[in-house]
Amino acid sequence: MQGTPYVYQGEEIGMTNVQFPLEEYEDIEVRNAYQDLVVKNKTISEDDFRKAVWNKSRDNARVPMQWDDSENAGFTTGKPWFRLSDRYQEINVKKALEKNDSMFYYYKDLICLRHEEELLTEGDYQLLLPEDEKIFAYLRTSDxxxxxxxxxxxxxxxxxEGLVKYVSDKEDIKIANYKDRTGIKADLRPYEAFMMRIR
Structure with missing residues (x-):
């Protein structure tokens, strides 16, 4: 998309949202909302509130960066200000750098494409299938x-099927998170994404 892209800490290696007990969250908004919505007004159950926090809390982006699988994820030799994600031994920078097909290298390739391909930031934008709840697709067009x-x-x-009409003979895949994607006709797999030159 046009505009300034942001990569929040850990996205580039696939760090996931944490699911801590509510009392371990530091986010003052979470604490205040809990008192207001669950305790005082009882407009949401504690279970539903917990699920919302696991999905939306700012503290998801505040856990220490997972550098490796050592103690404290290699973040510090002291005590971190916030609990580590339980998944730091499987998801960390060291492991991401060891795999050529890791999310880290995918992000790196996306950033390179954005710098190298003027079309991605300057080309005209046309949203496709605006009513589709599962597919996000658009065209980028230049002269x-x-x-x-x-x-x-x-x-x-x-x-x-709804996208096939936008593609003619040229199907030049520029990047894809499933490496075997060769054209438009095959069904999209879960969370599959790709960019393809079509003219």
């Missing part, structure tokens, strides 16, 4: 070329 960007935002297999 010289056109790309299609497609993402399946669900955990389901999804047909690309």
């Amino acid at each position: 010289k070329e056109q790309w299609i960007v497609v993402a399946n935002l669900s955990e389901d297999m999804v047909s690309t």
Whole structure:
């Protein structure tokens, strides 16, 4: 997309939201909302509130960076200000750098494409399938070329039938998170995304 991209700490290695007990959250908004919504007004159950916190809390982005699988994830030799994610031994920078197909290298490739391909920041934008709840797709067009960007935002297999009409003979995959993607016609796998030059 146009604009300034942000990569929040840990996204580039696939760090996940934490699921701590509510009393371990430092976010003052979480603490205040708990008192207001659960204790005082009883407008939401504690279980539903906990699930919302696990999904939305700012503290998800405040856990220490997971550098490796050593004590405290290699973040500090002291005591970190906030508890570590329970998954730091499987998700960390060291492991990401060891795998050529890791999320880290995918992010790196995306950033390189953004710097190298003027079309991605300067080309005209056309949203495709605006009513589709699972597919986010759009065209980027310049005088010289056109790309299609497609993402399946669900955990389901999804047909690309509604997108086929936008692609003619040229199907030049520029980047894909499933490396065997070669064209538009195959169904989208869960959370599959790709960019393809089509003109």
